[in-house]
Amino acid sequence: MVGITSYGAYVPLYRLSREAIAKGARGEKAIGNFDEDSLTMAVAASCDCLIGVERETVDGLYLATTTLPYKEKLGAAIVAMASDLRPDIFTADFAHSLRAGTSALMAAVDAVKAGSAKKVMVAAADCRLGIPGSAFEQNFADGGGALLIGDSDVIASIEASYSVYNEILDVWRAEGDTFVRSWEDRFSATYGYLEAMRQAVSGVMKKSGFSPADFAKVVLYTPDARRGMELAGSLGFDVKTQLQDPLFAGMGNTGAAFSLMLLVAALETAKAGERILFASYGNGSDAFVLQVTKQIGKIKARRGIKGHLEPKKVITDYKKYLTWRGLLAWEDIPGPIRFLSAPAAWREREANLRLRGVKCQVCGTIQFPPQRVCTKCHTKDKFESYRLSDKKATIFTFAMDYVTPAPDLPTVTSTIDFEGGGRLQCYLTDREPEQVKCGLPVEMSFRKIIDKEGAHIYSWKSVPVRT
Amino acid sequence: MQSIKDRVAIVGMGCTQFGELWDKDYKDLMVDACYEAFEDAGIEPKDIQAAWYGSRESGFTGAHLANALKLEYIPVSRVENFCAGGTDTFRNACYGVVSGACDIALACGVEKTKDHMGGFTMNVTTPFDRSMAEWDLPPVSQFAQLATRYFYHYGLSYEQGRRILSKISVKNHHNGTLSPKAHFHREITLEQAMNSPMISYPLNLFDACGMSDGGAAAIITTPEIAKSMRKDYILVKALALTNGGGQATLQQEYDFIHIPESVAAGKAAYEQAGIKNPREEINIAIVHDCFTITELLIYEDLEFSPRGKGPEDVEAGTFELTGKLPVNTDGGLKCFGHPLSASGLRMIYEVYKQLQGKAGPRQLKKVDLGLVHNVGGINGLFNCAVAIFGKP
Numbered sequence: 001m002v003g004i005t006s007y008g009a010y011v012p013l014y015r016l017s018r019e020a021i022a023k024g025a026r027g028e029k030a031i032g033n034f035d036e037d038s039l040t041m042a043v044a045a046s047c048d049c050l051i052g053v054e055r056e057t058v059d060g061l062y063l064a065t066t067t068l069p070y071k072e073k074l075g076a077a078i079v080a081m082a083s084d085l086r087p088d089i090f091t092a093d094f095a096h097s098l099r100a101g102t103s104a105l106m107a108a109v110d111a112v113k114a115g116s117a118k119k120v121m122v123a124a125a126d127c128r129l130g131i132p133g134s135a136f137e138q139n140f141a142d143g144g145g146a147l148l149i150g151d152s153d154v155i156a157s158i159e160a161s162y163s164v165y166n167e168i169l170d171v172w173r174a175e176g177d178t179f180v181r182s183w184e185d186r187f188s189a190t191y192g193y194l195e196a197m198r199q200a201v202s203g204v205m206k207k208s209g210f211s212p213a214d215f216a217k218v219v220l221y222t223p224d225a226r227r228g229m230e231l232a233g234s235l236g237f238d239v240k241t242q243l244q245d246p247l248f249a250g251m252g253n254t255g256a257a258f259s260l261m262l263l264v265a266a267l268e269t270a271k272a273g274e275r276i277l278f279a280s281y282g283n284g285s286d287a288f289v290l291q292v293t294k295q296i297g298k299i300k301a302r303r304g305i306k307g308h309l310e311p312k313k314v315i316t317d318y319k320k321y322l323t324w325r326g327l328l329a330w331e332d333i334p335g336p337i338r339f340l341s342a343p344a345a346w347r348e349r350e351a352n353l354r355l356r357g358v359k360c361q362v363c364g365t366i367q368f369p370p371q372r373v374c375t376k377c378h379t380k381d382k383f384e385s386y387r388l389s390d391k392k393a394t395i396f397t398f399a400m401d402y403v404t405p406a407p408d409l410p411t412v413t414s415t416i417d418f419e420g421g422g423r424l425q426c427y428l429t430d431r432e433p434e435q436v437k438c439g440l441p442v443e444m445s446f447r448k449i450i451d452k453e454g455a456h457i458y459s460w461k462s463v464p465v466r467t
Numbered sequence: 468m469q470s471i472k473d474r475v476a477i478v479g480m481g482c483t484q485f486g487e488l489w490d491k492d493y494k495d496l497m498v499d500a501c502y503e504a505f506e507d508a509g510i511e512p513k514d515i516q517a518a519w520y521g522s523r524e525s526g527f528t529g530a531h532l533a534n535a536l537k538l539e540y541i542p543v544s545r546v547e548n549f550c551a552g553g554t555d556t557f558r559n560a561c562y563g564v565v566s567g568a569c570d571i572a573l574a575c576g577v578e579k580t581k582d583h584m585g586g587f588t589m590n591v592t593t594p595f596d597r598s599m600a601e602w603d604l605p606p607v608s609q610f611a612q613l614a615t616r617y618f619y620h621y622g623l624s625y626e627q628g629r630r631i632l633s634k635i636s637v638k639n640h641h642n643g644t645l646s647p648k649a650h651f652h653r654e655i656t657l658e659q660a661m662n663s664p665m666i667s668y669p670l671n672l673f674d675a676c677g678m679s680d681g682g683a684a685a686i687i688t689t690p691e692i693a694k695s696m697r698k699d700y701i702l703v704k705a706l707a708l709t710n711g712g713g714q715a716t717l718q719q720e721y722d723f724i725h726i727p728e729s730v731a732a733g734k735a736a737y738e739q740a741g742i743k744n745p746r747e748e749i750n751i752a753i754v755h756d757c758f759t760i761t762e763l764l765i766y767e768d769l770e771f772s773p774r775g776k777g778p779e780d781v782e783a784g785t786f787e788l789t790g791k792l793p794v795n796t797d798g799g800l801k802c803f804g805h806p807l808s809a810s811g812l813r814m815i816y817e818v819y820k821q822l823q824g825k826a827g828p829r830q831l832k833k834v835d836l837g838l839v840h841n842v843g844g845i846n847g848l849f850n851c852a853v854a855i856f857g858k859p
Contacts, residue, residue, distance in 0.1 A: 410665075
């Protein structure tokens with residue numbers, strides 16, 4: 001049996017009130033902090049999905065997004081590294097399509113079915129931009145979802161799938177475009193979204209021999225709050241009882257990650273024996289029939305969608321949002337980045353990307369970054385690698401810089417002590433200045449450290465524990 | 468291991484005006500500082516047998532000093548040790564004389580900070596780690612982390628902590644008004660200091676020293692030669708240097724309420740000088756007040772105040788010009804300014820002048836022993852230099 005063995009999600013802490021974009025617009029949309037992008041959110045979703053999973057057992061990582069930071073450079077390698085997965089696994093980017101999330105899922109299912117992998121992580125995240133003030137800007141949101149596909153301990157088996165493609169210029173972004181473009185909505189919806197989704201959903205039901213009444217839940221990608229309901233109704237589903245809430249009130253459309261995130265939301269309330277129909281969109285549609293197993297009761301607690309949606313900080317400052325997304329200039333320090341070194345970044349990849357320190361095999365002292373000589377007992381080269389990215393910590397001391405140019409002042413630096421040992425100096429992000437204090441519980445979050453002149457330097461920051 | 472006590476003497480010193488010296492380059496500062504020292508010692512540049520040059524940003528090899536002064540094929544070493552660079556330059560020159568490798572040595576520190584983006588703004592952590600993944604902010608956040616923990620550890624409210632730090636700033640601003648070569652000459656009020664704009668919580672504008680251009684120099688020789696040159700030469704009583712090994716971030720025990728590098732350098736220097744009770748025996752201390760919190764920690768680290776009691780001594784005025792142990796009589800880094808590798812030699816200049824009774828309006832009544840202290844770097848990786856001087 002091949003299917004989903006674990007799931008995870010990530011919704012940024014920050015929400016922009018849609019009222020800030022357009023007067024009278026309702027609800028909130030999830031927005032990444034200035035130091036978040038598709039890669040960091042994919043890592044967060046992947047790490048959520050890895051709770052209770054032996055990381056060494058994962059044989060592949062597929063990244064799905066339409067918003068890769070590099071035009072040429074593998075995003076999946078950064079996500080796999082930061083998720084602290086084995087180096088000898090297959091990695092691939094699924095990009096350039098809203099359907100990338102389910103493209104990656106389809107490939108993962110096929111890889112496991114074919115026996116070339118036992119477990120494959122599908123991590124999807126997106127951070128798409130709509131033109132300021134547009135309906136797209138109101139609907140688009142930032143977030144990530146992750147599914148671990150395998151053939152044992154399956155919580156939802158994939159019983160059938162059906163795909164169609166349709167070539168239409170409905171929603172697109174061309175080379176050099178910052179914002180997503182679209183043709184007139186009624187044309188796009190009628191001949192793009194609605195037509196392709198109807199074909200795929202009908203197709204998968206026909207192929208598997210099920211009818212709408214056989215499903216406890218139908219999970220449908222939708223470009224906005226309304227079209228999904230129209231689609232579900234026209235296909236014979238009961239919108240009130242069967243359709244998964246598309247989360248537009250509090251989150252919004254997270255692009256290539258959206259259908260996966262809605263599926264995670266559905267799985268969070270699913271019961272053993274239930275059947276789920278699930279479909280994505282993007283120049284065609286991939287539709288799946290899922291069967292929930294008893295194993296779902298055994299899944300370890302994680303934040304998922306629910307646990308990420310509830311704790312939030314709503315911002316109403318539109319300027320702040322534009323600055324965070326790089327749409328409004330801020331006064332940066334003039335001049336190029338000094339000292340940037342690819343060899344140094346490569347040498348330090350275990351520390352910077354995996355957040356691996358070392359534990360002295362003689363005296364047991366945990367140290368970050370990795371050392372050659374122990375700080376306590378001075379033994380040379382007798383260390384074992386030690387993961388810090390999944391450990392809780394508390395702030396020992398901190399400072400808040402109000403002067404050095406940054407997209408969101410103050411820039412908080414923290415010295416944190418990990419439970420079980422180890423200390424780290426790092427930035428603290430997703431913080432309210434007034435909440436920062438000595439003793440504050442924090443956890444680690446993968447973020448952009450530098451995003452300038454075509455260089456994206458990633459590492460880990462601390463964040464107040466999200467509750 | 469032998470103590471340096473009474474084995475080296477200073478026979479001349481020079482110090483340029485500190486400030487935003489847009490019209491001077493580092494060679495001008497070398498010439499101005501060194502020629503004042505030559506004149507003070509009554510020697511010619513050709514009398515110098517070896518030189519040590521301290522800088523972080525300005526003039527990267529000893530040849531630049533030789534070029535500015537037209538030194539004729541003598542050894543010139545460049546010393547770089549961050550904010551402790553000036554005192555370390557002096558220290559190396561002293562060892563040159565003590566070793567017998569030279570009889571008359573020059574130590575010169577010069578920095579043109581204002582040619583580089585208004586001082587040294589960023590890249591304080593990155594020289595140690597060039598992947599840029601570590602946080603990289605101006606030094607104030609490193610020292611602000613010490614203030615945060617100090618307040619927390621001793622239960623000081625933000626206002627109580629700010630009051631103590633502000634009093635240190637007010638003191639140094641007052642001393643700066645009596646110091647013609649200082650960058651800033653302006654009295655400030657306690658209220659101004661407490662309410663100035665935040666730079667890095669909990670430190671604000673008046674907690675931070677000025678970034679300046681400047682240079683200072685010393686002529687060093689043996690006590691025997693010194694005796695033949697002038698009556699009021701000054702003797703070196705101790706030279707100590709310590710460097711951190713990254714403990715602040717490698718060990719949870721590192722407490723951020725003291726700087727172990729300062730404690731160790733102080734202890735080593737006191738042992739060399741034979742000082743048992745620093746608070747009673749030292750008459751003047753010029754210390755590294757890059758930020759007010761640094762000066763507060765130094766009071767305790769150098770045993771001027773018992774641990775945790777620095778604030779009480781601040782309230783009592785112990786370290787003011789009229790107090791028991793005046794600290795930073797020339798305005799300190801706060802007002803004299805901080806051209807990194809020049810600062811240590813500027814501090815020695817003040818102690819030298821005070822010991823000679825030539826410190827003008829800020830001259831202290833009784834000065835037999837004076838101390839200089841520098842600390843630079845980041846938590847866990849500080850370089851700390853302590854030097855002690857006395858009369859023959």
